[in-house]
Amino acid sequence: MTMSLAPNHPAQDAGSQPPDAGSKPTGAKRKPHRKKPSDWVILATAIVVGILIAVPFLMILVNSFKSPADYNTGGPLQLPTHLYFDGIVNFWNRVDFPQKLWNSVFISGMVSILAIIISVLNAYALGIGRVKARLWIIVLFLLANMVPQEALLYPLYSMFKALGLYDNVWSVIIIFTVIQGAFGTYLLSSVYGTFPKEILEAASLDGASRWTILWRVIVPISRPTLSVLLIFFFIWTWNEFLIPLTFLVSNANQTVPVAISVLQGDRLMDVTTTSASALLGLLPTLIFFLIFQRTLTRGITAGAVK
Amino acid sequence: MVSASPKRKKRQSQSLLPASTGGGFWWYLVPGFVLLTGVVLVPLVWNVYLSFTSYRGIRPPKWIGLENWTRLLSDEKFWTSFGNSVAMIIAMVVVPTLVGLVLAAMLFDLIGKKFGGGVASFLRATYYLPQILPVVIAAIVIGWILRPENGALNVILKTVGLGSLQHNWLGSPDTALPAIMVIMVWVQLGYPVVIFMAALQRVNPELYEAAELDGANWFQRFRWITVSIIRPEIFVVTLTCTIAALKVFGPIYTLTRGGPGTSTIVPSYYSYSEFFQTQQVGYGATISTALTVLIVIVSFLFIAAQNRAEKKES
Known part of the structure; x- marks a missing residue:
């Protein structure tokens, strides 16, 4: 809106839609730095899409x-006349942030570690043990x-109630260890299926037992894959909603997304406090994403092609 | 060790580890399998059983045969919820995949090459941003903009003189579902872009040049070269997003609770409310079983279609 990053002459060629304009890249390949007006139109389109996606974040931040x-x-569009922290502080105290x-950290952390262990054990038998x-x-x-988790929800609810684990973080930890571990088993089995045979042979020549080979050879060598999986398990569990909502009913046990969600529509939530609640909800994952950005991008794209 | 008897070697052909037989590996599956049975297999079967019972959560379930299932078939609310799932598929699969393809091609082919990879990856990261949020928080972010009285959108409309367009976006039956759809498009768009951009690296530019010499225009090249090369990724994206669209729960729970009326109800929220609000556990189990069956069918159809496409290719 306020930004036009394609100031040169986008109007000239405004009629050309992205698909037509896209016909240039290969033609222009030999002279990579000559930019046609249509190129600027495409850049402007891409930037406008980016702005549309980013604006809600900026609005939450400002308000x-x-x-x-x-x-x-x-x-909503003005910058604050003075910085006012009451909304954030109130919400922070109110939910005991x-x-x-x-x-959230404890549940996601436990799940990712336990799910990795389960995945490794399963994949050892399936991928290497065949x-x-x-x-x-x-x-x-x-x-x-x-x-779908809905199809497990009620039976799990009755089971954990009978076990005395209802409204206990361990119920959620156990459930997601299985669900994430299932995905990890699938992925790691195919990774271990192509494990270099020479290394395994060399290890068993040294007389190492299977158990030793697993923990001293296979796990250290596959550590890059394991760390990507670990981070994904953590984020996926952090973002889960239905099962934590159902199982963690008392305030003291709730996760970040659940605690923030159940307060929406509360009469005490004025406009800027609601905005602050969204900010507190998005900050942890945003920070996490910035720290692990490289690993994550690698993982997202690797996951798509098996 | 190399001289280990040939007989032994034959038996090993299964396992990647020498000097071992496949049998001993079963032990490693025990913990995973016990957990899988307890947390997924038994509850799943139990849920199917509950769908044939009348069960209100207190007295033991009573077998009533197909009664829940016949009720389901004539339950208008149930069909509305599936209709809304179709809307979720449009918002989470159709639009993001198509727009994602165009955006990925734009970023990769043109912006990356002419304006530098930095610009392209910065834009890609921006598109991906909503994906990192818990979907509930994403819904709250957009829900905040759409607040009825003093929401950002309504305030902006008023300041630019379009006050007559002010609306209770999430609270009126005509706009609640479109509003949820907008949220889901916003959330999903970045995923296909990231996946497709990675896939495009496999496309050999020489193929493009050859096609250009043969007189193919950009769209033809896009359709016949790009799309067919990145087809595996398109399959993965559409399958995973379709499953996710059928499971949508958090945004509905947080923003509309299926309302107003039944205008935004989806199967997962419907079964949740049957379980825990009206205590019609048997019927809730029927809805969630129907959803499971649908997801399994959709997955098999997708995988079958992908295999057929792969065969045709080779």
Whole structure:
């Protein structure tokens, strides 16, 4: 809107839609630095899409630091007249945010470690041990990952109630260890299926037992894959909603997304406090993403092609 | 060790580890399998069983045969919820895949080559940003903009003199579903872009040049070269996003609770409310079983279609 990063002459060729204009890249390949007007149009289109996607984030950021009065006079697009932290502080105290953060960190952390262990053990038997009927076993694990959680919800609810683990973070940890571990089993089995045979042979020449080979040879060598999986398990578990919502009913056990969600629509949530709640909800994952950006991009694209 | 008897070697051909037989590996599957059985297989079967019972959560379930299933077939609310799932598929699969293809091609082919890889990867990261959020938080972000009285969108409309367009976006039956769809497009768009851009690196530019010499225009080259080379990724993206679209729950729970009326109800929210609000556990189990069956069918159809396409290729 306010930004036009294609100031040169986009209007000239405004009629050319992205698909037509895209016909240039290969033609222009030999002279990579000559830019046609249509190129600027495409760049402008891509930037406008980017702005549209980023604007909600910027709005949340700007309005979380306003007082409701400031919001009412200046509207959502103005910068705050003075920095106002009450919205954030109020919400922070109201949900006991550090406690929710700890719950989320603990649940996601435990799940990712336990799910990695399960995945490694399963994949050792399936990918390297090549036990009989392994294909069917892998399909079974994949099914576990595909089944909608709604179809497990009520039976799990009754089971964990009977076990006395209802409203206990361990119920959620156990469930997601299985669900994430199922995906990990599927992925790691195919990775271990192509494990260099010479290394395994050399290790067993040295007389190492299977157990030793797994932990001293295979796990250290596959550490890059394992760390990508670990980060993904962490984020996926962090972002989960239905099962934590159902199982963690008391305030003290809730995760960040659940705690923020259940307060929406509350009468005490004025406009800028709601904005602050969204900000607190998005900050942890944003920070996490910035730290692990490279690993994540590698993982996202690797995951798509098996 | 190399001289280990040939007989042994034959038996090893299964396992990648020498000096071992496949049998001993079963032990490693035990913990995973016990957990899988307890947390997925038993509950899944139990849920199917509950779909044939009348069960209100207190007294033991009573077998009623197909009663829930016949009720399901004539339940208008159920069909509305599936209709809304189709809307979710449009918002989470159709639009992001098509727009994602165009954006990925733009970023990779043109912007990356003419304006530098930095610009392209910066834009790609921007598109991907909503994907990193818990989907519930993403819904709250957009829901905040769409607040009824003093929401950002309504305030902006008023300041630019379009006050008559102000609307209770999430609270009226005519705009609630489109509003949810906008949220889901915003959330999903970055995923196909990232996947497709990585896939485009496999496209050999010489193929493009050859096609250009043969007089193919950009769209033909895009359709017949690019799309066919990155088809595996298109399959993966459409399959995973379709499954995700059928499972949508968080944004509905947080923003509309299926309302107003039944205008934004989806199967997962419907079954959740049957489980925990009206305590019609048997019927809730029927809805969630129907959803599971649908997801399994969709997945098999996708995988079959992909295999057929791969065969045709070779």
